[in-house]
Amino acid sequence: xxxxxxxxxxxxxxxxxTEGGVDEVEARVGLAYTLKQVKRDSTARMGFYIIAxxxxxxxxxxxxxxxxxxxxxxxxxxxxxxxxxxxxxxxLLPPVGMENGLGSGTWEHPLGTxxxxxxxxxxxxxxxxxxxxxxxxxxxxxxxxxxxVGAVSGYYGGWVDDVLQRITDxxxxxxxxxxxxxxxxxxxxxxxxxxxxxxxxxxxVFNRLIRSRVVSIREEEYIExxxxxxxxxxxxxxxxxxxxxxxxxxxxxxxxxxxxILIVAGLSFLGFxxxxxxxxxxxxxxxxxxxxxxxxxxxxxxxxxxxVTVVAFNLLGDGLQDALDPRxxx
Amino acid sequence: xxxxxxxxxxxxxxxFFTEDGTVRAVDGISFEVxxxxxxxxxxxxxAGKSVAALSVMRLIDSPGVIVxxxxxxxxxxxVGYEETTGEPGEPPELVEREEMLTEEEMxxxxxxxxxxxxxxxxxxxLNPVFTVGSQLxxxxxxxxxxxxxxxxxxxxxxxxxxxxxxxxxxxxQYPHQFSGGMRQRxxxxxxxxxxxxxxxxxxxxxxxxxTVEGQILDLVEELxxxxxxxxxxxxxxxxxxxxxxxxxxxxxxxEVIEQANVEELFYDTKHPYTEALLASMPRPDRTTGELNxxxxxxxxxxxxxxxxxxxxxxxxxxxxxxRVHPDLRAIENGDHDGDENGRVHRAACVxxxxxxxxxxxxxxxxxxxxxxxxxxxxxxxxx
Ligand SMILES: Nc1ncnc2c1ncn2[C@@H]1O[C@H](COP(=O)(O)OP(=O)(O)O)[C@@H](O)[C@H]1O
Ligand code: SF4
Ligand SMILES: [Mg+2]
Numbered sequence: 256x257x258x259x260x261x262x263x264x265x266x267x268x269x270x271x272x273t274e275g276g277v278d279e280v281e282a283r284v285g286l287a288y289t290l291k292q293v294k295r296d297s298t299a300r301m302g303f304y305i306i307a308x309x310x311x312x313x314x315x316x317x318x319x320x321x322x323x324x325x326x327x328x329x330x331x332x333x334x335x336x337x338x339x340x341x342x343x344x345x346x347l348l349p350p351v352g353m354e355n356g357l358g359s360g361t362w363e364h365p366l367g368t369x370x371x372x373x374x375x376x377x378x379x380x381x382x383x384x385x386x387x388x389x390x391x392x393x394x395x396x397x398x399x400x401x402x403x404v405g406a407v408s409g410y411y412g413g414w415v416d417d418v419l420q421r422i423t424d425x426x427x428x429x430x431x432x433x434x435x436x437x438x439x440x441x442x443x444x445x446x447x448x449x450x451x452x453x454x455x456x457x458x459x460v461f462n463r464l465i466r467s468r469v470v471s472i473r474e475e476e477y478i479e480x481x482x483x484x485x486x487x488x489x490x491x492x493x494x495x496x497x498x499x500x501x502x503x504x505x506x507x508x509x510x511x512x513x514x515x516i517l518i519v520a521g522l523s524f525l526g527f528x529x530x531x532x533x534x535x536x537x538x539x540x541x542x543x544x545x546x547x548x549x550x551x552x553x554x555x556x557x558x559x560x561x562x563v564t565v566v567a568f569n570l571l572g573d574g575l576q577d578a579l580d581p582r583x584x585x
Numbered sequence: 586x587x588x589x590x591x592x593x594x595x596x597x598x599x600x601f602f603t604e605d606g607t608v609r610a611v612d613g614i615s616f617e618v619x620x621x622x623x624x625x626x627x628x629x630x631x632a633g634k635s636v637a638a639l640s641v642m643r644l645i646d647s648p649g650v651i652v653x654x655x656x657x658x659x660x661x662x663x664v665g666y667e668e669t670t671g672e673p674g675e676p677p678e679l680v681e682r683e684e685m686l687t688e689e690e691m692x693x694x695x696x697x698x699x700x701x702x703x704x705x706x707x708x709x710x711l712n713p714v715f716t717v718g719s720q721l722x723x724x725x726x727x728x729x730x731x732x733x734x735x736x737x738x739x740x741x742x743x744x745x746x747x748x749x750x751x752x753x754x755x756x757x758q759y760p761h762q763f764s765g766g767m768r769q770r771x772x773x774x775x776x777x778x779x780x781x782x783x784x785x786x787x788x789x790x791x792x793x794x795x796t797v798e799g800q801i802l803d804l805v806e807e808l809x810x811x812x813x814x815x816x817x818x819x820x821x822x823x824x825x826x827x828x829x830x831x832x833x834x835x836x837x838x839x840e841v842i843e844q845a846n847v848e849e850l851f852y853d854t855k856h857p858y859t860e861a862l863l864a865s866m867p868r869p870d871r872t873t874g875e876l877n878x879x880x881x882x883x884x885x886x887x888x889x890x891x892x893x894x895x896x897x898x899x900x901x902x903x904x905x906x907x908r909v910h911p912d913l914r915a916i917e918n919g920d921h922d923g924d925e926n927g928r929v930h931r932a933a934c935v936x937x938x939x940x941x942x943x944x945x946x947x948x949x950x951x952x953x954x955x956x957x958x959x960x961x962x963x964x965x966x967x968x
Binding site: 413475476477479483484485486487495498499501 | 644691692693697702705709710711713714
């Protein structure tokens with residue numbers, strides 16, 4: 256038998272692979288593969304590092320908030336209590352090295368203080384918790400909901416598809432912010448409702464994306480082949496349809512985290528969302544608006560924080576789009 | 586060889602109910618496949634070969650419906666209906682017979698395990714985001730009771746079996762790193778993985794170049810001997826048929842029009858369409874160089890011609906062919922009825938005595954083959 260096969264050596268291989276060790280990842284989807292690709296794309300890498308940095312801070316402050324009752328904030332020299340008003344109140348101080356009508360900046364409060372004399376740097380840092388939690392959770396809700404609805408809708412087609420898509424269209428027709436505000440008016444002004452509301456409002460985004468992928472993948476021959484091999488519908492969706500939608504969905508999800516952060520900041524600005532004294536960027540921005548003239552820097556900082564974060568997610572999203580493009584074989 | 590066929594298809598009809606009308610893609614075909622046999626299903630593109638293959642597996646999706654007929658495999662009823670009723674142009678009311686396998690049974694007992702299918706395009710039949718090895722392993726795990734590591738070892742062994750060099754390394758690679766021929770080998774490995782009794786191969790070598798095709802055909806013959814798997818080999822290429830098939834069903838416009846073992850089909854052809862197919866293929870044993878492509882185009886399956894469906898292109902067509910629709914009948918073979926296994930040579934053409942509908946007296950018919958549409962240009966065509 257071997258003799259037969261040796262004569263087949265002439266048969267050409269496509270491109271002789273450059274690597275192919277045993278540790279090669281099994282799939283061109285998933286975390287390991289994505290990280291590998293991200294490392295190769297400089298835009299994605301930059302976004303990734305910024306996000307990693309902010310996420311690390313958010314994780315740190317979340318631990319401090321939930322488990323340690325701000326013990327770390329008290330222990331670390333340059334931080335202050337993020338919520339409580341300080342004993343000595345110096346309101347609306349400018350950043351260090353600057354002066355305004357109310358005083359000059361000190362190293363005690365490197366970015367200045369807010370209208371109640373709280374340290375802006377501390378509140379910015381502790382504001383990452385709300386921003387990241389809301390960004391990720393809202394996106395996760397939209398992603399899971401949208402993926403399920405979209406996959407079922409696209410795979411089965413017919414009336415199932417019609418019903419689900421008409422519902423989606425209806426949700427989509429209502430402006431995002433109006434939808435979330437209506438949702439929060441009905442259930443409560445709390446930040447967790449903002450999260451769920453934004454999550455539900457972003458279901459259509461993922462639903463449509465997944466559905467369009469599924470509709471085209473459904474016609475692929477490997478789906479027919481899987482069916483012919485006796486694979487269950489559920490497994491076909493899980494093993495073939497969803498992984499093949501992984502790249503565009505990941506890109507969309509990344510962008511959507513940025514969008515969610517922006518939306519929730521907007522909501523907080525309007526008074527829906529994180530309630531004082533919880534530090535959140537949107538609410539800092541809202542508070543600062545009354546002090547634009549005496550202390551313009553107060554509003555600049557949360558603005559910068561939101562900007563940097565949202566841009567980082569956009570950078571990563573764009574970078575991923577290129578890095579995961581299946582048409583580019585690397 | 587055993588007497589009971591492994592697969593028996595009787596009067597199978599599959600139609601697509603489209604906006605333009607009912608496409609009679611498979612219109613009452615019957616054929617058998619015996620154990621360990623390589624049976625060809627041959628015909629021009631659009632003849633209904635793929636639909637027939639998918640119908641056997643019950644993989645027809647809406648708007649297609651298997652509207653009638655019976656498919657039995659190893660005593661199990663894959664397709665079988667009580668009487669069917671319905672308006673023409675509408676999908677009929679189908680009442681499945683009790684013994685007909687449920688969708689669940691098809692999935693767990695037949696597909697992949699007993700009957701495997703290999704599709705035409707090896708570039709498209711593998712999921713691009715997973716390694717070849719993981720797909721093969723998944724398939725083995727799905728269908729056989731093996732642990733992950735055993736399944737992996739088995740998958741590597743299968744890759745070796747189908748002649749993929751360095752199977753360990755190849756296991757880790759993605760489909761795009763394989764050439765067409767290599768991918769088709771992977772698909773063959775997948776099909777063989779559960780040692781099914783029947784493999785349906787739908788033009789598996791059509792997308793490959795001739796050298797690679799030859800190698801794949803060699804491999805299939807070798808594996809077929811080794812595993813004694815029966816094959817239904819779908820192709821439009823008579824050369825492939827000649828190379829590997831034991832018996833052949835020739836399809837035209839949804840019907841099987843000739844059925845014979847491969848020698849008789851080639852050397853004692855009974856149907857003008859088969860003759861035309863043979864004439865259109867290069868043959869080393871016939872030195873007279875010219876190739877004769879079949880004249881005209883196959884009509885639409887939505888509105889098949891009356892009488893013999895080939896009458897619009899048949900060089901032997903006569904008036905009677907337009908009226909009488911010939912069924913597939915045994916044609917006497919002079920010295921014997923059927924081959925050594927008792928399988929008869931059948932054809933659906935009224936020019937044979939078995940039909941006796943007045944072909945000899947009938948007027949010749951002018952058509953695309955006899956030059957009727959090009960009168961004045963090619964006079965020598967009309968007799
Ligand atoms: N999904 C479908 N919808 C409508 N018509 C179809 C569909 N699939 C196949 N057909 C029709 O069925 C006939 C047979 O097709 P097919 O079996 O693919 O031919 P072959 O495999 O012999 O080339 C063709 O006329 C084709 O147009
Ligand atoms: S029945 Fe008539 S038209 Fe049909 S193949 Fe025979 S001779 Fe030709
Ligand atoms: Mg086909």
